[in-house]
Amino acid sequence: MDNIKAIIFDLDGVLVNTAKYHYLAWKRLAKELNIDFTIEDNERLKGVSRMKSLDIILEIGNITLDDDTKNELAQKKNAWYVEYISKLTPADILPGVIVFLKSIKANGIKIALGSASKNSMLILTKLKLKDYFDAIIDGTKVSKAKPDPEVFLKGALELNVLPCQCIVFEDAQAGIDAAINGGMLAIGIGSKDILKKANLVLPGFSNIIFDNLEL
Ligand code: B16
Ligand code: MG
Numbered sequence: 001m002d003n004i005k006a007i008i009f010d011l012d013g014v015l016v017n018t019a020k021y022h023y024l025a026w027k028r029l030a031k032e033l034n035i036d037f038t039i040e041d042n043e044r045l046k047g048v049s050r051m052k053s054l055d056i057i058l059e060i061g062n063i064t065l066d067d068d069t070k071n072e073l074a075q076k077k078n079a080w081y082v083e084y085i086s087k088l089t090p091a092d093i094l095p096g097v098i099v100f101l102k103s104i105k106a107n108g109i110k111i112a113l114g115s116a117s118k119n120s121m122l123i124l125t126k127l128k129l130k131d132y133f134d135a136i137i138d139g140t141k142v143s144k145a146k147p148d149p150e151v152f153l154k155g156a157l158e159l160n161v162l163p164c165q166c167i168v169f170e171d172a173q174a175g176i177d178a179a180i181n182g183g184m185l186a187i188g189i190g191s192k193d194i195l196k197k198a199n200l201v202l203p204g205f206s207n208i209i210f211d212n213l214e215l
Contacts, residue, residue: 047172
């Protein structure tokens with residue numbers, strides 16, 4: 001742990017549970033398209049880009065559409081999603097996150113965001129979390145989706161640290177793969193059964209401080 005200089009956080013599913021709002025908005029769209037989209041299907045969308053998520057839903061419904069129609073549908077889903085997350089407040093930050101962020105800062109470790117979401121800025125603003133971050137890399141700044149390591153490597157570069165000096169916190173297998181592909185340590189937030197390749201898996205940040213992390 002002595003060589004660790006930065007921590008990079010995924011957003012959805014790690015700092016805040018926005019997955020439920022993604023689900024509500026995709027479910028609404030699926031209903032309009034007469035596709036039966038379940039909460040189990042929603043697991044496949046975690047950490048995946050907006051367009052790839054739509055592709056998965058269309059695949060479930062066995063529907064093929066042209067790019068213009070797909071763009072329209074993705075925009076429609078996003079408008080609903082933005083409406084849902086407009087109600088987010090700091091009370092929606094997941095338990096233990098603030099204490100953990102403060103313990104990182106107290107150790108002189110830098111903090112970055114590495115999220116696929118193009119709505120990251122809006123979410124961080126609503127949660128009043130922006131000031132904790134020394135670098136924010138999100139879906140508006142990357143061209144390659146996780147498991148490509150681009151989002152995390154850009155974070156390391158912006159913080160001026162080496163990938164091997166970074167720990168990534170992720171809730172999606174694609175994100176764990178991205179961290180490992182980038183030569184970083186990966187800590188999963190969630191279940192060991194799903195996040196099999198992570199160096200460590202924690203159920204969440206309750207009672208976790210940087211000083212007590214054992215890797
Ligand atoms: P948006 P993360 C990801 O965020 C979500 O997990 C994923 O479900 C979503 O489709 C993706 O962001 C794109 O989000 O439509 O807001 O651009 O987990 O990488 O923080
Ligand atoms: Mg996530």
